[in-house]
Amino acid sequence: xxxxxxxxxxxxxxxxxxxxxxxxxxxxxxxxxxxxxxxxxxxxxxxxxxxxxxxxxxxxxxxxxxxxxxxxxxxxxxxxxxxxxxxxxxxxxxxxxxxxxxxxxxxxxxxxxxxxxxxxxxxxxxxxxxxxxxxxxxxxxxxxxxxxxxxxxxxxxxxxxxxxxxxxxxxxxxxxxxxxxxxxxxxxxxxxxxxxxxxxxxxxxxxxxxxxxxxxxxxxxxxxxxxxxxxxxxxxxxxxxxxxxxxxxxxxxxxxxxxxxxxxxxxxxxxxxxxxxxxxxxxxxxxxxxxxxxxxxxxxxxxxxxxxxxxxxxxxxxxxxxxxxxxxxxxxxxxxxxxxxxxxxxxxxxxxxxxxxxxxx
Numbered sequence: 484x485x486x487x488x489x490x491x492x493x494x495x496x497x498x499x500x501x502x503x504x505x506x507x508x509x510x511x512x513x514x515x516x517x518x519x520x521x522x523x524x525x526x527x528x529x530x531x532x533x534x535x536x537x538x539x540x541x542x543x544x545x546x547x548x549x550x551x552x553x554x555x556x557x558x559x560x561x562x563x564x565x566x567x568x569x570x571x572x573x574x575x576x577x578x579x580x581x582x583x584x585x586x587x588x589x590x591x592x593x594x595x596x597x598x599x600x601x602x603x604x605x606x607x608x609x610x611x612x613x614x615x616x617x618x619x620x621x622x623x624x625x626x627x628x629x630x631x632x633x634x635x636x637x638x639x640x641x642x643x644x645x646x647x648x649x650x651x652x653x654x655x656x657x658x659x660x661x662x663x664x665x666x667x668x669x670x671x672x673x674x675x676x677x678x679x680x681x682x683x684x685x686x687x688x689x690x691x692x693x694x695x696x697x698x699x700x701x702x703x704x705x706x707x708x709x710x711x712x713x714x715x716x717x718x719x720x721x722x723x724x725x726x727x728x729x730x731x732x733x734x735x736x737x738x739x740x741x742x743x744x745x746x747x748x749x750x751x752x753x754x755x756x757x758x759x760x761x762x763x764x765x766x767x768x769x770x771x772x773x774x775x776x777x778x779x780x781x782x783x784x785x786x787x788x789x790x791x792x793x794x795x796x797x798x799x800x801x802x803x804x805x806x807x808x809x810x811x812x813x814x815x816x817x818x819x820x821x822x823x824x825x826x827x828x829x830x831x832x833x834x835x836x837x838x839x840x841x842x843x844x
Contacts, residue, residue, distance in 0.1 A: 489541055492540040500512055500524075507589065510528050510597060517564055518560070524536045524567055526599075534599045535564045536567035538567040539555075539567070541570055542570070542571065545697070549586055553566040565598075566587065567588065567589065569588070571590060572590045573592075573608070576700065578595075594608045624705070624707055628665075628669050628670075630655070631647065631673035632677060632698055632702065633809055634654060636695070637654065640689060640690065640691035641690050644674055651670070651795075654796040656737045659734040681693060681694060699812075706816075708817060715784050718774040720772055723802075725758065726802045726803055728772055731771070732767065736764045736767055737761075738761065738768065740758070740761075741761055742815070743815060744760075746815060749808050750811075750827040750830055752815075752827045757782045765787040812828055812832055
């Protein structure tokens, strides 16, 4: 299913209401004529007075546009009806933002938030996105086409698809005797999909990042860690010696600090006691570092992966190769159960989105 247009969202909303299939927990909905003949969505809760909502449908949102749309509805319809936003899908993050701003919203999957004075507040989340966005290869970390949306968080506009390909190639970590796998047809296809999703916009041949918040949300929902299990080792080499030895292996091997391990470089989160690396050839790296497998006080952890994403857009400082800020964020949100990790992930997300917003057309 492709990303719905605004008119299609309204049509789908009417179909769900007509079938009695639109609900939010104990609340059911009906369409009726409200004040001044304006059509409103009537929220009916058993044992309570019904609430009238002036609704507005839109395909995609940012935190800023959510607040602006709600304010416009309030201004247009006055205090007799409440604002309600309708969209194809609301993530838990989006619902949390709505709750902070006390804005009511529903999606077409069964998630939503209703806020109405004096004491109505109903929140429901957990229903899966029924659109195709989260399953597109461009958001899958194991697919090389994911480098196209990822590079948009480093450069926010490109004059041509060729320029984007060159930018991606410049940020990839090549292996000896192996061509870079990302090609111009792959970039062009990925850009068409991003255009259809309204993630990117166009001015002639030029592409620019249009909706960084939603792009980050898609990448997060589709993100998976490399499937190989980490292996723990003990080495007598100090950190400086480890990195000097690793650099001697280039370009025959790839290596980078994991996203979680790179958090100390971006947001000051204390790193793990052992050095955590992604490597393209675990055996070769193990031998070069004279590392022995152990479960007792390891100081090195290696995860083998051939995926391009972990090695993309790495940042080198003092010989250390850190994962990109985007990779760091995605890993923190995927595996971080510690509240401190969630907090720093939010701060890193703000940097990613605000930086991309500042570069928009």
